[in-house]
Amino acid sequence: MRLHELVLRHGDLPRHEVERLLTAATGRSRSDLLVGVDTTDTEMSTFEAFVQRRLAHEPLQYIEGSVPFGLVEIDVDARVLVPRPETEYLLELVSERAKDPKMIVDLCTGSGNLALALKAVFPDADVYATDLSPDAVAVARGNALKNDLSVSVLEGNLFDPLPESLRGKVDLLVANPPYLAESELADLPADVLNEPKMALVSGPGGDELVREIAERLGTWVRPGGIVGVEVSEFHAAAVVEFFSGIDGKVVKDLSGRERFVLGMSPVE
Ligand SMILES: C[S@@+](CC[C@H](N)C(=O)[O-])C[C@H]1O[C@@H](n2cnc3c(N)ncnc32)[C@H](O)[C@@H]1O
Structure with missing residues (x-):
């Protein structure tokens, strides 16, 4: 599935959020996703579950699991x-x-x-x-x-x-x-x-x-x-x-x- 197709399918989320949720669900780099690497069915169902959580207003960072802060990474x-x-x-x-x-x-x-x-x-x-x-x-x-x-x-x-x-x-x-x-x-x-x-x-x-x-x-x-x-x-x-x-x-x-x-x- 191409990134732009996912962005279109989930038009109720901003593009950068779709990108970040896909990165979190697949563990792939943003550049891999932009060129359109193959994703597995499991990765796609994780991504769809993440989208549903986000649509229910769960903070994006809770779904991603961590945030960078200064020199550290915080769960x-x-x-x-x-x-x-x-x-x-x-x-x-x-x-x-x-x-x-x-x-x-x-x-x-x-x-x-x-x-x-x-x-x-x-x-x-x-x-x-x-x-x-x-x-x-x-x-x-x-x-x-x-x-x-x-x-x-x-x-x-x-x-x-x-x-x-x-x-x-x-x-x-x-x-x-x-x-x-x-x-x-x-x-x-x-x-x-x-x-x-x-x-x-x-x-x-x-x-x-x-x-x-x-x-x-x-x-x-x-x-x-x-x-x-x-x-x-x-x-x-x-x-x-x-x-x-x-x-x-x-x-x-x-x-x-x-x-x-x-x-x-x-x-x-
Ligand atoms: C605005 S959050 C800040 C969390 C973190 N320092 C940050 O910058 O993201 C406030 C924190 O204060 C804690 N807190 C609330 N009342 C408190 C109290 N009386 N004494 C100590 N911590 C308290 C809350 O549990 C919460 O973790």
């Missing part, structure tokens, strides 16, 4: 949020600001994407990651093994599971916490609604977890340590106030949306 499924390109930009922002960090903490780690990508950039650092969801912790630990990277993934609320010995010693703190209000769920696209609600919604106001991170980070981050938190573009102007203790500034993403708060713990 994803319905237990975790799909890592976003914006978060990859946060990785870039903090990587260029942190000078040879030796102690890194990633709160709300989900699939472990930020923690593992930071460990790949700073292999000498001790990296700790926390998440309240036991499912996410399992996925992040699996991703650490997959990428052969040593990161301590701990289950619990924000800073709670961190060893006391880290207090005041953290050189780099990152977080991409849930930051939507309950009421914002209704406006989300169907694909996003198939991701864990716990990864999306913070509480009635949307700013609860960002506020708690801002209030508690002071005793964990060392003087001069770097903090980078992903926030909602709709809350950025308000939540940056929570980070006055680290002189937090709103930073825009590449499309000009206010998406991050970056700051540095004051040097006494």
Whole structure:
């Protein structure tokens, strides 16, 4: 079956999605598919099953099974949020600001994407990651093994599971916490609604977890340590106030949306 015939047959999906689903179903390279290699019946029935899952709004990346993130490849499924390109930009922002960090903490780690990508950039650092969801912790630990990277993934609320010995010693703190209000769920696209609600919604106001991170980070981050938190573009102007203790500034993403708060713990 030629690729263009499949694209025509599945006109309700964008062409690039048909290509990616066919690549996932057959394990063939895109260039092989473009020149029209023969596919087996089993591969085609896997492809058709993938198309049906996608038409039911399952995120493309869950069907593909993994996403590249920074220098690592991250397995994803319905237990975790799909890592976003914006978060990859946060990785870039903090990587260029942190000078040879030796102690890194990633709160709300989900699939472990930020923690593992930071460990790949700073292999000498001790990296700790926390998440309240036991499912996410399992996925992040699996991703650490997959990428052969040593990161301590701990289950619990924000800073709670961190060893006391880290207090005041953290050189780099990152977080991409849930930051939507309950009421914002209704406006989300169907694909996003198939991701864990716990990864999306913070509480009635949307700013609860960002506020708690801002209030508690002071005793964990060392003087001069770097903090980078992903926030909602709709809350950025308000939540940056929570980070006055680290002189937090709103930073825009590449499309000009206010998406991050970056700051540095004051040097006494
Ligand atoms: C927006 S997702 C981010 C996942 C990942 N860091 C990323 O960038 O794709 C938020 C994560 O926070 C976790 N979470 C929710 N409430 C939490 C809490 N109170 N403490 C720690 N993690 C929490 C969710 O389970 C979810 O994995």
